Amino acid sequence: MSESIVSKEQTTDKDESAEAHGKCMLNRRKFLMYSGSTAAAASTVSITLFAGTAQAETRKASVQGYPRKLVARLSELKDHQPVNFNYPDDGKNSQAMIVKMGDVQAGGGVGAKRDVVAFSYMCTHQGGPLQNTYKHVGDQRVMGQCPLHLSTYDLRRHGIIVSGQAYQSLPQVLLEVEGDNVYAVGIMGLLFGRQDNLSA
Numbered sequence: 225m226s227e228s229i230v231s232k233e234q235t236t237d238k239d240e241s242a243e244a245h246g247k248c249m250l251n252r253r254k255f256l257m258y259s260g261s262t263a264a265a266a267s268t269v270s271i272t273l274f275a276g277t278a279q280a281e282t283r284k285a286s287v288q289g290y291p292r293k294l295v296a297r298l299s300e301l302k303d304h305q306p307v308n309f310n311y312p313d314d315g316k317n318s319q320a321m322i323v324k325m326g327d328v329q330a331g332g333g334v335g336a337k338r339d340v341v342a343f344s345y346m347c348t349h350q351g352g353p354l355q356n357t358y359k360h361v362g363d364q365r366v367m368g369q370c371p372l373h374l375s376t377y378d379l380r381r382h383g384i385i386v387s388g389q390a391y392q393s394l395p396q397v398l399l400e401v402e403g404d405n406v407y408a409v410g411i412m413g414l415l416f417g418r419q420d421n422l423s424a
């Protein structure tokens with residue numbers, strides 16, 4: 225594994241990164257509440273924006289239409305060992321994983337250290353499988369490279385693309401904690417191969 229798993233273009237100084245990250249998040253918020261026409265349930269989830277920066281802030285987001293699914297127990301998650309699940313159903317392209325990223329805070333992270341996140345396993349470019357590609361080097365936490373065209377995604381920053389052919393962020397599964405239980409309650413972004421996350 226190379227020392228740096230985030231491309232040079234992405235490792236600008238802190239202020240530039242935060243600014244670029246902010247622009248990305250403003251765009252992403254527009255479809256944060258992406259849902260189908262059947263509003264079956266509504267949850268309110270806390271989203272940490274600009275995690276790890278001076279601009280860090282927490283916002284509440286309403287997630288409608290998605291099932292609330294138990295995907296892990298905090299006490300059973302081990303650092304850097306992804307646990308697989310399917311969400312929002314067991315249909316096409318629903319493979320996802322949840323991982324505790326060794327005390328490195330992430331946007332949308334839950335748990336005491338805000339280091340527990342969940343993402344789709346489907347590359348947004350052409351659906352390449354990202355299973356077994358989670359990596360951690362220093363403070364960097366990524367998924368990739370995709371085996372098809374080498375896309376890599378930054379898991380600290382809502383799955384933004386850091387290198388490769390993809391041009392959309394990796395869909396992030398939104399999480400909610402209740403006691404020791406971690407629930408999936410929504411998805412930020414559109415799963416590869418779907419026109420609606422709630423319709424396989």
Ligand code: FES
Nearest residue numbers: 347349350352370
């Ligand atoms: S399918 Fe993953 S980079 Fe093309």
